[in-house]
Amino acid sequence: MSAALFAVSGVLFVSALFVVAMFNRLVALNRRCDQAGSDIDVQVKQRFDLIPNLVEIVKGYAGHERGTLEAVMKARQATMAGGSPAAQAQSDAALGSALGRLFAVAEAYPDLKASTNFSDLQAELSDIENKIAASRRFLNSAVNEYNTTREQFPANTVASFFGFESRSNDVIASADRGRVEAAPAVRF
Amino acid sequence: MLPVNGLYGHIANNIAKSAVLMAGFVLLVAIYWWAGCLLFSALLSMRFGSTSRFGWSRAVTDAMPAHHNSYLPGPTFEGILDYATQTALVHWMIPAGLALVWFVYAFLFYRSIIRAATRSKPLERRAEPKLYNLVENLAISAGLPMPRIELIDSNAMNAYAAGLSPSSATIGVTRGLLLKLPADELEAVLAHEMTHIKNRDVSLMVVALIFANGITLIGNFAGSFFSRDDGGITIPEIAIPTGGGNSEDGEKAAGGVLIAVLAAILAFALMGIAHVFAQLNQFAISRAREYMADAGAVELTKNPDALIAALQRISQDDDVPLADDSMRAMMISRAFDGDSFLDSLFSTHPAIADRVDKLERFAGGRVRAAPVRTAIAARAPAPASITARTPQPAMGISGARATFGRRG
Numbered sequence: 001m002s003a004a005l006f007a008v009s010g011v012l013f014v015s016a017l018f019v020v021a022m023f024n025r026l027v028a029l030n031r032r033c034d035q036a037g038s039d040i041d042v043q044v045k046q047r048f049d050l051i052p053n054l055v056e057i058v059k060g061y062a063g064h065e066r067g068t069l070e071a072v073m074k075a076r077q078a079t080m081a082g083g084s085p086a087a088q089a090q091s092d093a094a095l096g097s098a099l100g101r102l103f104a105v106a107e108a109y110p111d112l113k114a115s116t117n118f119s120d121l122q123a124e125l126s127d128i129e130n131k132i133a134a135s136r137r138f139l140n141s142a143v144n145e146y147n148t149t150r151e152q153f154p155a156n157t158v159a160s161f162f163g164f165e166s167r168s169n170d171v172i173a174s175a176d177r178g179r180v181e182a183a184p185a186v187r188f
Numbered sequence: 189m190l191p192v193n194g195l196y197g198h199i200a201n202n203i204a205k206s207a208v209l210m211a212g213f214v215l216l217v218a219i220y221w222w223a224g225c226l227l228f229s230a231l232l233s234m235r236f237g238s239t240s241r242f243g244w245s246r247a248v249t250d251a252m253p254a255h256h257n258s259y260l261p262g263p264t265f266e267g268i269l270d271y272a273t274q275t276a277l278v279h280w281m282i283p284a285g286l287a288l289v290w291f292v293y294a295f296l297f298y299r300s301i302i303r304a305a306t307r308s309k310p311l312e313r314r315a316e317p318k319l320y321n322l323v324e325n326l327a328i329s330a331g332l333p334m335p336r337i338e339l340i341d342s343n344a345m346n347a348y349a350a351g352l353s354p355s356s357a358t359i360g361v362t363r364g365l366l367l368k369l370p371a372d373e374l375e376a377v378l379a380h381e382m383t384h385i386k387n388r389d390v391s392l393m394v395v396a397l398i399f400a401n402g403i404t405l406i407g408n409f410a411g412s413f414f415s416r417d418d419g420g421i422t423i424p425e426i427a428i429p430t431g432g433g434n435s436e437d438g439e440k441a442a443g444g445v446l447i448a449v450l451a452a453i454l455a456f457a458l459m460g461i462a463h464v465f466a467q468l469n470q471f472a473i474s475r476a477r478e479y480m481a482d483a484g485a486v487e488l489t490k491n492p493d494a495l496i497a498a499l500q501r502i503s504q505d506d507d508v509p510l511a512d513d514s515m516r517a518m519m520i521s522r523a524f525d526g527d528s529f530l531d532s533l534f535s536t537h538p539a540i541a542d543r544v545d546k547l548e549r550f551a552g553g554r555v556r557a558a559p560v561r562t563a564i565a566a567r568a569p570a571p572a573s574i575t576a577r578t579p580q581p582a583m584g585i586s587g588a589r590a591t592f593g594r595r596g
Contacts, residue, residue: 029196039490130372131490138490141552145194152191 022158029146033167036139043132044079044092047125051076051099054121058102061112068105072098099125143167198550199483202476206392209473213399216462216469220403221283223458224410226272230451233268268451287402294398299352302390311337319366322375323359326382329488335359335385345369345502349381350390357385364505373498376485380495383484389477396470403466407459414456467534474536482543483551492553496544500555503540 055069075098078091103122106112113119147166150159158164192198313320320337327334335351338360345365351357359381365374384390414422482499486492532539538546547553 025196025200032196134490137552138486141194142196145196148193149191149197152193 018154019158022155023162026146026150026155026159026162026164029142029149030164030167033139033142033146036135036142040132040135040139043128043135047128047132048076048080050121050125050128054102054118054125057115057118057121058106058112061115061118062106062109065102065105068098068102072102074098096129140169143169192550195483195486195550198546199480202480202483205476206473209469209476210392210396212469213396213466216403216466217283217287217399219458219462220406221280222272222276223455223462224406225276225279226269226455226458227410227452229268229272229275230448230455232271233448233451234445265447265451268448272451290402291398294401295394298394298398302350302352303356311339315339316366318371319361319374322371322378323382326375326379326488330382330386332357332382332386335382337361339363339366343367344505347377347381349384351385352391352394353388354385359385365502369498369501372489372491372494373501376489376491376495376498377502379485379488380481382488383481384477386484387477387480389481392477393470393474396473400466400470403463407463410459411456471534471536475538478537479543479546482547486547486551486553492547492551493556496547496553497556499540499543 051072055072058065059069072095075091075095079088079095081091082088083091106118149155150164150166192201311320316337316339323337324334332354335349335354335357336359338358340346340360340362342362343364344362345368347359347361347365349357349359359378361374361378365377369377482495485495489495537543544553544555548555
């Protein structure tokens with residue numbers, strides 16, 4: 001009689017440990033997704049801070065290109081407006097294309113291209129874009145790990161009981177896809 | 189326990205593996221202790237088993253502890269085993285105490301070696317600003333104090349991390365690594381070393397090394413009693429049976445000795461197996477920590493592609509000629525001398541293909557289609573603290589060619 005009691009309580013104890021382990025794992029994965037998102041924000045903020053320097057340098061050499069410069073500053077401002085992730089993605093894509101136009105315009109000014117300040121800034125911005133892309137991919141894999149763990153058995157019972165919700169992937173990819181699928185305007 | 193779905197699961201898996209393997213060391217010590225008691229029991233049986241109980245001198249009976257089941261191991265095989273288990277359980281404090289003493293001594297010994305090896309002038313920011321900045325940024329991301337940087341004067345590509353705690357850590361890179369790797373790959377390698385420091389892998393490997401060496405040492409010590417100067421095997425003098433008697437006693441004596449010899453052989457077999465498993469254990473722990481360092485590097489840099497490219501590039505030329513194999517533990521990568529399964533079991537690092545595969549599966553990495561143009565450190569090499577000293581217990585990204593059989 002006592003042996004059976006012992007066995008049952010042992011099984012219950014081990015199950016409880018398992019539930020605790022799964023809960024903690026889900027919490028940790030959830031937090032990692034948040035952290036990955038914050039890491040992206042750090043990079044985005046860095047890009048935000050660098051852009052005024054770039055605009056100043058270009059203004060010094062190519063003051064006539066005010067239209068392009070203003071477009072960049074406006075796009076920069078729009079990214080800080082916040083909003084839904086989809087809207088963020090759109091404003092981010094807009095900034096990217098505005099910067100691209102600025103660099104294309106800068107090609108026509110040899111003095112500007114020769115300036116080491118300009119080339120350093122260009123390299124830094126390019127580096128930040130790479131870092132942002134890498135951080136986004138990291139966020140995607142973190143979200144994927146969280147969602148997969150959340151849906152697999154037996155963790156899905158724990159997840160539904162404690163209310164762990166599904167997370168969506170980073171939406172920049174989908175916004176960019178829209179840009180890529182539109183035919184690029186090429187002018188000769 | 190839980191399936192591995194990504195980086196977090198991969199790391200948790202390896203932490204669990206390390207814990208199990210370290211517990212395995214404790215189990216190996218216990219097996220060794222039992223085997224030692226079995227040997228002792230067999231020797232006793234050889235020496236005294238042939239005499240009848242009433243023939244013992246009082247000195248012998250007085251010397252036997254009262255809590256043994258019987259004063260001496262019985263003449264049967266089971267009797268010898270039983271006596272061994274009794275002795276092992278009753279005197280468990282002997283191996284515990286010995287292990288503790290050995291541990292403290294060996295740890296202090298290794299600590300003094302590490303300190304002596306890393307006392308040179310550290311690399312200054314001025315000498316290699318890009319490298320210094322990379323390490324500094326990684327240290328800030330990881331929340332660690334800035335480690336010492338050491339530059340190794342070698343054209344091979346390799347890097348290592350040394351130091352028993354984050355506050356006394358050193359990262360070494362070869363000049364070849366600095367020249368041949370683009371910035372993001374170099375950063376990935378440095379992040380790998382930084383993760384070793386963060387996880388205190390050098391301390392862990394020193395602990396594993398102490399266990400493995402201790403087991404080896406005792407095995408050699410015990411074996412020395414049983415070997416002749418010319419390399420053969422012998423039975424130590426104290427085990428030679430005493431007491432004679434009539435021919436009937438003589439026959440029983442012969443049978444008893446044979447059984448005892450079988451028991452002794454079993455004991456040696458166990459010790460040998462434990463010895464081999466201790467070595468395998470040490471290497472298995474090392475490989476698990478390497479996987480963890482790769483995963484940690486991805487967490488720090490968020491750039492698995494760079495690490496994959498770096499590993500592939502480094503594996504082509506990682507052989508840094510350094511004298512001390514055993515303690516140097518790991519640099520970031522290690523060339524295999526053979527592809528056999530045995531070689532991989534005795535290797536400190538997983539194969540590059542396996543590391544790349546894990547990075548692809550769990551970290552979302554991809555093998556780069558075209559190699560990135562290498563950035564060259566444009567400045568002429570400034571005077572830096574270049575030392576070709578053997579980096580003592582260190583965790584590098586590429587190990588030396590450790591062949592099967594050449595260890596310890």
